[in-house]
Amino acid sequence: MRYGMVIDLKRCIGCYACQIACKAENATPPGVLFARVVKREIGTYPKVRRMSLPLLCMHCADPPCVKVCPTEASFKRPDGIVDIDADKCVGCRYCMMACPYGSRFYYGEEQHYFDGGGLTPYEEKGYRNHPTGVVMKCNFCAHRVERSEQPACVANCPAKARIFGDLEDPESEVSRLIVERAGTQLLPERGTNPSVYYLSP
Numbered sequence: 001m002r003y004g005m006v007i008d009l010k011r012c013i014g015c016y017a018c019q020i021a022c023k024a025e026n027a028t029p030p031g032v033l034f035a036r037v038v039k040r041e042i043g044t045y046p047k048v049r050r051m052s053l054p055l056l057c058m059h060c061a062d063p064p065c066v067k068v069c070p071t072e073a074s075f076k077r078p079d080g081i082v083d084i085d086a087d088k089c090v091g092c093r094y095c096m097m098a099c100p101y102g103s104r105f106y107y108g109e110e111q112h113y114f115d116g117g118g119l120t121p122y123e124e125k126g127y128r129n130h131p132t133g134v135v136m137k138c139n140f141c142a143h144r145v146e147r148s149e150q151p152a153c154v155a156n157c158p159a160k161a162r163i164f165g166d167l168e169d170p171e172s173e174v175s176r177l178i179v180e181r182a183g184t185q186l187l188p189e190r191g192t193n194p195s196v197y198y199l200s201p
Contacts, residue, residue, distance in 0.1 A: 002061070002080035003140055004167035004195035005154070006174045006183055007054050011161035014039060014052030021156035022056075025141060027126020030113055032105045034138035035153045051201060054162070056153070057082060057103040057138035058186065058194030065095035065104065073135075080167070080195055081140050089134035096135060100190045104137045140164070167195060 014037055022028070022035035038053045059082045065074045066082065073088035074095045084095075096104045109132050112119055119127065130136060141151035149155065154162040165174040174197070177183060183197035 001078070002167045002195065003145065004059065004080065004165065004174055004197065005056075005140070005151075006163045006177045006197045006199060008161045008163070008177075008181075008199045009051065009053070009201040010199065011159045012037075012052045012054060013159050013161075014050075015158065017156050017158055018054055018153035018162065021152040022138070022141075025144075025152035027123065027129065028105075028136070029107060029111045029127070029130065031111070032107065032136065034103075034105075034136075053198075054153075055101065055103070056196065057140075058101050058192065058196045059140060060192035060194050062192050064098040064100070064190075064192060068094040068098045070094065077142075079145075081142055081145070082137075083139045083142060084135060084137060086131050086134045086136075091133045091135065093135060100187050100192065101194075104135050106135050107132055 016037050018035045019033060019037055026034060028034060035056045038055060040051050040053055041048055042051050043049055059080060063076055063082050066076055070092060071088045071090055073085045075085065076082050091106065093106055096106060107130055144151060150164050154164045163173050163177060165172040167174060169175060177199060178197050181199045183199055185194045185197055
């Protein structure tokens with residue numbers, strides 16, 4: 001078992017639903033986006049078009065963040081999900097420097113969305129999962145996956161541009177799409193073997 005994701009750039013409409021669903025599911029503080037969408041212009045004038053590139057933790061098969069962590073707070077689960085044990089994290093940020101995808105965030109001090117009013121009830125509940133002084137990142141919504149649910153970004157994509165499944169199962173939809181549509185990884189030259197694949201637009 002190795003969980004992975006396929007993102008179909010032909011289907012992605014850049015609506016940011018994945019980004020908002022992730023933020024709502026994980027109650028991330030201001031400035032922290034586990035799932036984000038970057039807009040790029042591709043082509044040369046006059047044949048130019050705008051492309052949306054969804055980004056998240058790549059859950060690498062050979063994660064450099066795990067290798068450099070001095071406390072073993074960053075770890076890879078048996079199902080391939082790369083996660084962080086906040087109780088072990090000392091906030092050294094070595095993992096952030098090692099990650100070639102910029103997918104980790106340091107949460108130094110508690111931040112609110114609304115100045116002067118303190119935390120909203122939603123923030124009060126969600127921020128319990130985010131101690132300060134540690135690094136945080138996407139974990140494929142492991143709490144949902146363990147309930148046999150899809151990650152929030154997958155479940156809420158209106159264009160069905162995200163597919164989640166077992167990369168080691170040749171019959172799974174993710175494996176089939178990677179083969180049939182020549183799925184590619186970001187920065188393959190880094191040798192990290194990401195678990196997130198992109199299908200060309």
